[in-house]
Amino acid sequence: MKKLKKRWGIESNFQLTIILIVFAITGSTSAWLSKPFCLWLGITSEDLGFWFTPVRLLLIFPIYQVFLVLFGFVFGQFTFFWSFEKKMLKRMGLGFLFKE
Template sequence: MDDLKRRWGIETNFQLTIIFIVFAITGSTSAWLSKPVCFWLGITKGDLGYLFTPIRLLLIFPLYQVLLVAIGFVFGQFKFFWAFEKKMLKRMGFNFLFKE
């Protein structure tokens, strides 16, 4: 745990616990919200068959990104999650989104 705290620049176990809680809540919430979002967009398993799951996973991704920063903000960890988000998106090739 000390290595993870050092790599993420975290000083206390409490902050690390809060960050783990935010990751857990965000993952569960984005998976839970993907069902109504698919319904709202008219994406059904009956129409798409085996393509439904990959499409649903693609929908979860942007939902997860937004929720991660929002839930991190609610838990007082906006600075950490905003930096985490920028780093992850830059690694995925979305550098153009962040002009620094």
């Protein structure tokens, strides 16, 4: 845990616990919402077969990103999650989305 705290620039175990809780809630919420979201879009495993899961993951990815920042805000960790998002998207080649 010390390495993780140092890597993320976190001082307290409490803050680390809150951050891990936010990751857990975000992942669970995204997974839970992915089925109705795909049904709403009319995407089914019968139509796509093998490609259903990769397509579902690609569709839910932006929703996960929004929820991560939203839940981070609700739990008082907006600054951490906003910088985490920017860093991750820059590594994915989407840094042009942020002016700095």
